[in-house]
Amino acid sequence: MKTYDLSELALRNLRESSLRNSLTTIGISVGVASLVAMLSLGIGLQKLATRHLAKSGLFDTVVVTSRRDPRGFSRDDEQRSTASAAESRTLDEPARQEIERLPDVLEAYPDIRFITELNYQDKPHLTMVSGIPDSARSNDAFTGIPGSFFSSETAPEVILQKSFALELLGKTPPPGQEDDIPVNELAKPLLGRELTMRYAQRVSAPSTTGDPAVAKSSASSAPTQPSSDEGYSVISREQKLKVVGISDLDPDSMRGAARARVFLPLRLAQDLRVMQPSDVRDSMRGFSKQPSYSTISVRVKNPKQVEAVEQAIKKLGFNTFSILDATRSLRQFFAVLDLFLGIFGSLALTVASIGIVNTLVMAILERRREIGIMKAIGASDSDVKKLFFAEAGAMGLLGGVVGVALGWAIGHIINLGTNIYLKRQALPPETFWSVPWWLVGAAIVFAFIVSLVSGLYPAARAARLDPVQALRYE
């Protein structure tokens, strides 16, 4: 029998017992809806988590540390660092330049962070300050903020994090209610105002054993050569800084700048030569008079190249860490979550598939004589089988389409309800639920296949009917 004849007969048969077939189709719809709602919730939560990580703009970033750094990112790194600490390299300016020359690397910049004191209207405020590269001007955290990004890479300007701006203005809202105060309101009294930053500057000291010129020469010719003769002084300095912008970036969301509440142009931060915690460690080990960096952030052209760049940097003798490493375990977690949600969602579909079997078996009993007639006038076993398959498939297809729509609506309602709750808790709205196109297609195809499988037994039973017996049936 031709496909369109088969479809036409199947639809006509379904219409004849419309109530029973509609109820079966609703059963499939509910099954598919629960599956779609469960999976869309899983996918939505995964997207939410990834979105929050992506907001930091560091999916394309590799963080590089020296193998001498005892704070390894993994056990392997720790073991390797112990084994090769002696011959490992210092993370200094030449190393930074070498990393920057690697293929697919956009830029490599040191992470400069330090805790210092900022005076505003003669009141001291202790906080973490972080250097921000010029490339961060396109970052989510700095686009559309009140004020502007730094006018140049060395401008004596600062961008304040919202909580620090609140602190400067003496506003201390109860915890969790900072979001109620708009950033623009904070920007008005602070933009253009001046802060004074007090910091400890590292100044290279002349050699204690000879002519300063000799020491300078030896430092430039062999910067990584250990030289216990070299030293540096720490001098207290002050720097006037103008407030140019206020950002409501979550202080914990940006690697490198984590927990910093005041941002400086990176070049300015470097030029200030602020004493870094690593300086003390390096001087105790007597590695170099050249300042070394605790970490370097490497921006890669495309997140896909992160792994290759990580490998290349490791070959240079450094430890690396990328957010992709963290998301790998996150992806694994969500894969398991999706699997469980999918299994629970499928339970309803399994029940629905039993409904299909029941409906079709009932249809065989009712249409026994009709099957006999069809066989008597020339229908083959496969014609009868295909007809029942087509009926099961049509119910599955229709149930799948309605189910996806229902699942979408359920997900939408869950999202709406959760956001109403979040709003009451003074939390920002979020999208917890997502129905990607592949899920729409996969759910419909899945419902169709499940229905066909459910139709296997009834179809085979109908095809096996003895026409002589069937024709006697009243």
Place this chain on the structure above:
Amino acid sequence: MTVDSSRPNRQNGASAIRIVDLCRHYQMGEALIRAVDGVSLEVQPGEFVALLGSSGSGKSSLLNLIAGLDRPTSGAVIVEDHDLSKLSREELAKHRLRTVGMVFQSFNLVSRMTLAENVDLPLRFAEMDRGQRQTLTRQALERVGLGSRMTHRPSELSGGEQQRAALARALINQPKLLLADEPTGNLDSRTGTEIMDFIREFNQSLGMTIVMVTHERALAERYAQRMIFLADGKLVDDRANDEKQHRE
């Protein structure tokens, strides 16, 4: 087995139906039912044969075996040179579709379908295009005088009209063999005559071989060229219809 020597003269060439020592036995609990028990006969192309006998004599069982709806316990049914006992289920379905047209006592139309859809059904199984199907269906229904009732459902028609529709359906694939199982059993005598006139017309104008099961001897004598009598599954008499020849 009694075989009358006055059977119509055999035409030269292959028989339309050749049955050799055919048996169809059923096990009903402890009892063995011999529905057809060692029947042998031949039917020539274009012949109009009536199978007569009382209830339970095995007429319908024999007809079902010729139709390929049932399989013999032993023996052979050869229709148009095909031994049905050796055909697969799919091949038997093709035999019913292409070679045989069937008419039943209870019409056996699908009640949920219109007349046109009922008549059209074998053509769907034959995978014919929709346009061609529609033309053939209309022609078949017009031939039996139901051209104006195409969209009616069987329940909206009289018994005679339903049987005419069943005849149209049996003829739609232009089979060589028409098998009729008590075609007038559910009809009054006037309507029954009308149906039998149609069957005779198909036999005469289309050269179709007819095997008709009936328990009405008068009807057989009026229309059939040959009468075969069955009793307890056995062929007890096979003779030419002299009365019909005489009348003609």
